Amino acid sequence: MATQLRINGETHQVDLPDDVPLLWVLRDEIGLTGTKFGCGVAACGACTVHIDGEAVRSCQVALSDVWGDVTTIEGLGTPDAMARIQQAWVEQQVAQCGYCQSGQIMQAAALLAETPDPTDAEIDEAMAGNLCRCGTYPRIRAAIHSASRKMQEA
Amino acid sequence: MSRIGTIARRSFLVGSAAIVGGVAFGVYKMNQPDRNPLTAGPGEAALNPFVFIDQNGVTIITPRAEMGQGVQTTLAALAAEELDIDWQDVRVLHGPPAAAYYNSALLGTALPFKEYARSDFLRGVSGQVDKTAKLLGLQITGGSTSMKDGFDRLRMAGASARETLIRAASDRLGIAADKLRTESGAVIAPDGTVLRYAELAERAAETEVPQPPLRDPSTWRYIGKSMPRLDQAAKVTGTAEFxxxxxxxxxxxxxxxxxxxxxxxxxxxxxxxxxxxxxxxxxxxxxxxxxxxxxxxxxxxxxxxxxxxxxxxxPDPAEQDAIWAGIEAGFDTRPNSKLRNDGDVDAPVPGATELTAEYRVPFLAHATMEPxxxxxxxxxxxxxxxxxxxxxxxxxxxxxxxxxxxxxxxxxxxxxxxxxxxxxxxxxxxxxxxxxxxxxxxxxxxxxWTREEDMRHDFYRPAAIGRFRGAVKDGQAVMMDGAIAGFPLAAQVAKRWLGVPFAGPDKVHVEGAFDQPYAIPNYRIAGYQTDTEIPLGNWRSVGASVNGFLHDSFIDELAHAAGRDPLDFRLDLMRGEHAPSAGCLEAVRDMSGWTGRTPDGIGRGVAFTYSFGTPAAQVIEVADEDGGIRIRRAWIACDVGLALDPAIVEAQMFGGMMYGLSAACFGEITFAGGEVEQSNFPDYDALRMHTAPKTEVTILETAEHLSGAGEPGTPPSMPALANALFDLTGTRARELPLMHRFDLLV
Missing domain, CATH: 3.30.365.10 (Aldehyde oxidase/xanthine dehydrogenase, molybdopterin binding domain)
Structure with a gap:
């Protein structure tokens, strides 16, 4: 039984059991590998995507429960046409190993959509679920502030 | 097929033969240039194992792996500096497995000598060991050695590639080589004729030139600058391929x-x-x-x-208590090492105050974000x-x-x-x-692997117990006797990687303790080992991740017993022993405005560890926030001799500290019923955005030799935090993780 998904503006027919998490639909079925597997229990945030603009842990959303349009890191921007938040990440030279950064960026993008000029406390609260073992947090914070300025200027 | 797949040869027999032949090949083999593992197609040239040119331009092949430490960016900068290519045109690929990419710096650091006091003679001896590394073909990214290994090699590769390109242009144009110059990936003739490197590649590949001299540091455009990392665009768009x-x-x-x-x-x-x-x-x-x-x-x-x-x-004891008992039993065996044994720690010092302390650190998992x-x-x-x-x-x-x-x-x-x-x-x-x-x-x-499989089948940072005795008199340390018991990591690794038995003193077991630049007149560090089948591995900063905590915590206890400011106490012991180390302590003192006094509700701790050739000092400040303890601020100073890319070194120092602090707060792997009890981030957590301290980093460049940055930030973080908690609460933290004794903010 095929399930229909809207991902990054495109429609996909997915023929997988209902309980397969969105994460594994994206990665192994659709081939969108930018969304990462980190823990499988919503404890690290590496798999964060947007559903109807809301940041969610895609490892916890079953295929049959996807309630709206999905946006992944690939839908935000590309190396040749980066979103402002991605530009801010590059400008601040945030990534070390980079594995968690798709999730960090998706989480931050949802924060900025709701709170265009977040305080440090608001950043702390929004980003607390996103783990980075390299320790890039100060540069993530700087990039969020920088992206906020870029978006308000635009 | 991947790009590197097409340009990497399939036969790497030279490396294998060298291992089989061992030292029998001796000098002959060591002095042979390494076979170039890259294959060029039409219109391409593999000028050496590190510089590949095709019609799109130059690709730097890096012998080390990019795992976040920025190694591809800096290695590329070293080659590009000599090669005259513009930064936006620099591309990088990982080299295939090949003898040409052996790590020349790793084995030298494995010698059982105090690195900070290494004489030129010992550096020479290490150079011989480095040749053994070449024979073994160890292509390792580890031990904070990539820059030490790559600093000359990548520059020489860039310089010789440039020279062959000039020679090729000279042949083609019939103009003497010394009349030609290079700029932006091209050879330029006096009349303004521009020959792109890509046009010259094939001919250059057939040109042999002697190794030209390297550029004077005063002319460097990339080295010493914070270069835009080459991996950023891919890593923020989800297109980087892990x-x-x-x-x-x-x-x-x-x-x-x-x-x-x-x-x-x-x-x-x-x-x-x-x-x-x-x-x-x-x-x-x-x-x-x-x-x-x-x-x-x-x-x-x-x-x-x-x-x-x-x-x-x-095969091992199933319960954690029995594992601890096994480590303790090691203290009753002959020591595996006494790599420091100055003066006489058993001679009584009249009028001195003696103290003892025991510390414990647990097994740790690596928990890389990518399982x-x-x-x-x-x-x-x-x-x-x-x-x-x-x-x-x-x-x-x-x-x-x-x-x-x-x-x-x-x-x-x-x-x-x-x-x-x-x-x-x-x-x-x-x-x-x-x-x-x-x-x-x-x-x-x-x-x-699932995260659970990953965490429960790691090669763990070994648990260890340290028993320390010390004596202070007139405000000075007069004796320190440290006994460190644990498991034989080096022997396990030697057997697993090389299939060879390991005998003799295990330096890794006591590094971060025996090799610290403190002038204590009676000073002994001994290692004791118990065998185990538990898989042990190298965890960022390895032995120093254990001993930085044991050794520096005890130094702090000595300072307090002596009634001294803990930072001044360390400085007194260090100044005459190793000036760059003292410089790091002075730097964190000045940055943090250290006074030795803290208001109620605030605690500060200082710590120092010399590891991987790099001295690193940290001050950490903790604050009591309604009963929960926040790690509020941190100051780091290190001396790497030459900071090839300051922004990357800074990121490594902060990241190294965070890795250590995460372990100090929450990290432990324990066994029950023969199984690892932890399985995922909820029971093996790390610091996060809201628990990370605001941090300043100072990078000093006074040390005589260039040294690594990937690991030295980790060891001092754990004692600095424990020492800060002592300042805040009066409770001495002698066991990690700290979450069991202290109400840390999560």
Whole structure:
């Protein structure tokens, strides 16, 4: 039984059991590998995507429960046409190993959509679920502030 | 096929032959130039193992793996500096497994001498050892050695490539080489004629030139500057390819489930419940565990869980208490090492105050963000492999051995590593992928571990116990006697990687303690070891991750017993011993405005560890916030001799500290019923955005020799935090993790 998904503006027919998490639909079925597997229990945030603009842990959303349009890191921007938040990440030279950064960026993008000029406390609260073992947090914070300025200027 | 796949030769027999022949090949082999593992097609040139030119321009082939430490960016900068290419035109690829990419700096650091006091004679001896490293062909990213190894080599590769290009242009134009100059990836003639490197590549490849001199540092454009990292665009757009992101046509997805009682076998298993599940195609017997191949990784996870398995017991004591007792029993054996033994620690010092303390640190997991994985394609007479590997030559050789192939029949592509920290020095995940792929010839199989499998089948930072005695008199340390008991990491690694027994003093076991630049007149550090089958591994900063905490915590206790300011106390002991180390302490003193006094509700601790050739000092400030303790601020100073890329060094120092602080606060691996009790981030957490301290980093460059940055930030973080907690609460933290004694903010 095929399930229909809207991902990054495109429609996909997915023929997988209902309980397969969105994460594994994206990665192994659709081939969108930018969304990462980190823990499988919503404890690290590496798999964060947007559903109807809301940041969610895609490892916890079953295929049959996807309630709206999905946006992944690939839908935000590309190396040749980066979103402002991605530009801010590059400008601040945030990534070390980079594995968690798709999730960090998706989480931050949802924060900025709701709170265009977040305080440090608001950043702390929004980003607390996103783990980075390299320790890039100060540069993530700087990039969020920088992206906020870029978006308000635009 | 990946780009590196096409330009890497399939035969790497030279490296293998050298291992077989050992030192019998001797000087002859050592002095041979390494065979270039790159193959050029039409219009291309592999000018040396590090510089590849095609019609699109120049690609720098890096001998070390990018795992976040920025190594590709800085290695490329070293070559580009000499090669005259513009930064936006620089491209990088990981080198294939090959003898040409041996790490010349690693074995030298393994000698049992105090690095900070190394004489020129000892540096010379180390140079001989480095030649042995070449014979062994160890292509290792580890030990904070990449810059030490690459600083001359990549510049020389760039310089000689440029020279051949000039010579090729000279031949083509009939103009003397000394009349030509280079700029922006091109040779330029006096009349303004511009010949792009790409146009000259093929001819240059046939040109032999003597090694030209390197540029004067005063002319450097890239070295010493914070360069835009080459991996950023890919890593913010989800297009960077990690091992787990490899996709091949017709690929299957698999996982493993190994005996959770580490080292134990498997009595029997029933695959039927798994084979009933959707998408599951195969269940494979791996001897001490199983693998499940499916159409989707998550379906493979479900399948692996569904297999019913009857496990054997582990060879080691099943309970944590018994493991601790085993370490303690080591104190009653002959010491494995006394690498520091100054004066006489047993001679009584009249009028001195004596004190003793015992410290314990637990096993730790690496917990890279990217769980272990590898992708393999078995073709019947060869194996293609994709994974993030810190020793690609070992991955290649062990996979070949597992399948009965010659190493030349294995082709490995090193992807980005989603964290390494020492975990990806091991190659177990690659060997599993090879074994599993063999069951499906012609079909690529990606094998991904669950987080639980990853955490419960690590090669753990060994637990250890330190027993310290010391004496202070007139405000000075007059005696320190440290005994450190634990497990023989070096012996386990030597056997596992090289198949050789390890005898003699284990430097790794006591590094971070025996080699600290303190002038204590009576000073002994002894190591004691107990054997174990628990898999042990190199965890960012290795022995210093243990001993930095033991040694520096006790230094702090001595300072307090002496009634001294703990920072001044350290400085007094250090100034005459090693000036760059003292400089780091002075730097954190000045940055933090250290006064030795803190208001109520605030605590500050200082710590210092010399590791991997780099002295590093940290001050950490903690604050009591309504009963919860916040790590509020931190100051770091290090001296790397020459900071090749300051922004990257800064990131490594902060990241190294965060890795250590995370472990100090929350990190422990414990055993019950023979199994690791922790399994995922909820019970093996790390610092996060809201718990990370505001931090300032100062990078000093006074030390005589260039040194590494990847690890030295880790060791001092743990004692600095413990010392700060003592200042705040009056309670001395002698066991990690700290969450058991202190109400840390989470």
């Amino acid at each position: 091992g787990i992101d490899v996709r091949r046509d017709g690929m299957k997805f698999a996982t493993v489930r190994m005996n959770p009682r580490l080292g134990g076998g498997m009595k029997r298993f029933d695959p039927a419940p798994a084979l009933d599940l959707p998408g599951v195609e195969k269940v494979i017997d791996l001897g001490h565990g199983i693998a499940v191949i499916a159409s989707n990784t998550w379906l493979a996870f479900q399948g692996a869980e569904a297999v019913t398995i009857d496990w054997d017991n582990a 272990m994985n590898a992708t393999a394609l078995y073709t019947g007479d060869g194996l293609e492999l994709w994974c993030g590997a810190q020793i690609p030559t070992l991955a290649r050789d062990n996979c070949a051995a597992a399948l009965g192939l010659d190493p030349a029949q294995v082709r490995l592509t090193t992807t980005f590593l989603g964290g390494g920290f020492g975990r990806r020095l091991e190659v177990d995940f690659a060997v599993y992928a090879a074994l599993i792929a063999r069951e499906m010839p012609g079909t690529p199989v990606q094998v991904t």
